[in-house]
Amino acid sequence: MLVNKNAVIYGATGAVGGAVAETFAREGARVFLTGRDLDRLEVLADKIVSAGGQAEFARVDVLDRAMVVDHLAEVRRAAGQIDISFNATGISHRGLQGTPLADLPEQDFSRPIDFYTKAQFITATAAARHMTEQGSGVIMTLSATPARLAAPLVGGMAPAWAAIEAFSRVLAAELGPAGVRVVCLRSNSIPETPLIAEVFSLIAPTVGLTPEQFQAGGEQATMLKRLPTLAEVADVAAFMASDRASAMTGAVANLSAGSVTD
Template sequence: MLLARKTAIVHGGSGAVGAAVARAFAREGAAGHLTGRTVPPLEDVARRIQDEGGVAHVAQLDATDRDAVDRHADAVAAAGNGIDICFNATSNDDMQGSPLLDMALADVLRPVTKAVTTTLTTATAAARHMVRRGSGVLLVMAGGRETIADLGGSHITWSALTGVCRQLAAELSPQGVRVSWLLSPGSPAPGEENRADKAALLAERPAYDDVANAAVFAASSWARTMTATELNLTGGLVPD
């Protein structure tokens, strides 16, 4: 197993991406700590992980509350002899479907502010423990290289998160903490698994499990030389 004996925190662990990543981490041997604002859906994900033979713990947490996130990271580190992986999959409260010309400034900036806040809060809380051991991996859903209309503040948000990740990588990588982000055009809803964007080269958009498998790789020792790195899961929609 790629993540055996690792301790992983998944913020936003009850969302579609967070749940898929949490299950994949557990499948590969990591003890998972799932956080979110609402406990019952987190417990559903944890129960599924446990039914599959994995380890999962649940905590109610507001990822914008720095003190609360710090306390949670301290507790996880104390219980598991450190933190190996931190994945931020919290929602950004974005509003899509309208051109920027028609949007109120507050609606454009809301997801930017929330995403940068939660990413910095969760990453720094975990990184303080990782630096002490000289190892760890921070993962974020980011990107921002697409040219797609009517995304509201989403595209600006992803671009901002890429900048945050690059700076974190520059500061933390010399201390043994790797930072990577996953670029995905969005995953299909149930029943849409075979539909692809017309501009993509592959016939299918990535499923949530595809994103989760990429996260497992990025968190594992197989990616030990990768930091300040984007994992492009767009199927060619965004070329490298």
């Protein structure tokens, strides 16, 4: 689906970013992996190349606008154009979830809002400038079910994810006339990822459950009676980034397994 596409992946050393990078490469894209840990980026790039894909990597801090801009300029010089920008960056949720809002320090409430909105804004708008010149491209953002679901003990994460979805819609409206699409993936918890294991361990004790019991409750709250997998999220990302989804923009792909209905 992505043959002859050039994709920049932010947060490629994370579980979602890595899975998406591998799937994009398997679908034919030339992937440009970014993150802050060069050793882990090199391991992922080697894995992709060993499987027959094309991958390059660079250290990029998504909160450093100049670094993001310079890297995209290098990618465009090397590849000719930037077809896909996918931002899967994140931060540890320790100290950010598991505490009632009334007891949460202000700085811990605002930290995820500041990080996630700034990270998505910097990478998306930097890509937008290249894509509007080209007259094509797909910018992909990432949110989670608390953007729409009334979930307790998630702190500032829910407002952060809701802001990302709103930002994606506004950006889509602005870039649509230039032929650039903006789509967001809204996933539910993905149990196989280290981040979700951390989140379950933070929230479960506050409601008198083990992490395993908390996960089981989350599964039962979905229509499918299970939570999504990394492979499912990555496959949908590849479809949304491809020309097969060329009529979709300003949209949020619902990967909640039915915990949120649209």
